[in-house]
Amino acid sequence: SIIEDGKKELNYCEMLNRVLPDDIRPLAWVPVSLDFSARFSAASRTYRYFFIPTQAKTGQAFNIQSMRDASQFLIGEHDFRHFCIEHLKKFTRIVYILLRFKRLTILPNAWFLQIRGQAFLWHMVRCIVAILFAVAQRHEQPSVIDSMLDIRTTPRRPQYRPANEFPLVLHDCQFDTSQPLGTPETLTRLDEHLEYRARASLILATKRLDALDSVRSNLSVQSDHLSAYLYQENDEPQRTLNWGKDALARVRISSRLKLEAQYIPLLHRQGGMTYYERIQNMGARKRERLDANERKRQDAECTDRVFHATMRKFGLVFYPTTAVLLVKIFSPIDHLTLFIFI
Secondary structure: OOEEOOEEOOOHHHHHHOOOOOOOEEEEEEEOOOOOOOOOOEEEEEEEEEEOOEOOOOOOEOOHHHHHHHHHHHOEEEEOHHHOOOOOOOOEEEEEEEEEEEEOOOOOOOEEEEEEEEOOOHHHHHHHHHHHHHHHOOOOOOOHHHHHHOOOOOOOOEOOOOOOOOOEEEEEEEEOOOOOEOOHHHHHHHHHHHHHHHHHHHHHHHHHHHHHHHHHHHOEEEHHHHHHHOOOOOOOOOOEEEHHHHHHHHHHHHHHHHHHHHOOOHHHOOEOOOHHHHHHHOOHHHHHHHHHHHHHHHHHHHHHHHHHHHHHHOOOOOOHHHOOEEEEEEOOOOOEEEEEEO
16 A cells, blocks of 8 residues: 555555455555556557366367467467458457467366457457367468468458457556556455355356266267268167267267368458458448547547546545546456456
């Protein structure tokens, strides 16, 4: 805490934790300048995407080494328009440290990949992960990343779906400011809170895994019914098959063959219109809305300053040395972010 004129600084994190929901917890705070912006002052952002390195339908293990090889093409400054949402104008991004693959010690079957870059967006990371998963599942070669970053050879964005947003976490934001410091009281309560929630989540996962094990161990199907389901000829005598021991492997092999037969390589798919083609084909009203959104984006750079001025107008200012506080917020369900408190 900061002591000024004999007064001890207020414990802002504890004050906020009393009124915030259970899934949001301030960690620490640090004084910053009045023109600081949580959004535009960030030097870089770090995302983590958690995953189980096997395909759910086929049970086939991911090729982690291929993911590592593909990720190397992303390091540096590139044009990421094929990994962006369509209405963006600024496509160039810088990746500083990409894809730290790590197996979680608490759950050996779970991994996360980490990406740290400049001005990366939530949707963009989901697109990158989708392509890396295609590489990990052996549908694509690692060099597909290099091809998609080369706008001259691949001018149009291939059609594909971004990865699921649920496992994605905004893990940290890096600022060129002092490191926020917590207090023993805040961190003790946070540790206890996360321990409780982690235990509850593990118990829920254990219950579901036990139900899955029960299905695979105790349930059975008739061989002719399974053959009919898989559109296979049934030449063997009819018999009862244990689902987990005998039948599931056949279902997964069939699913893998279907996926391989149906998969169209990214560079062979139909591409969408380029950004400039979409602009040219827009009607007058849509173009007006686009221009209006661009003006809003530019005006958003001043939003924080207006917010600060408004808060000061209503007298919500603490000591002069800590008029603006950078408070680090942790949300164990959604993401870690940063919050400005005046």
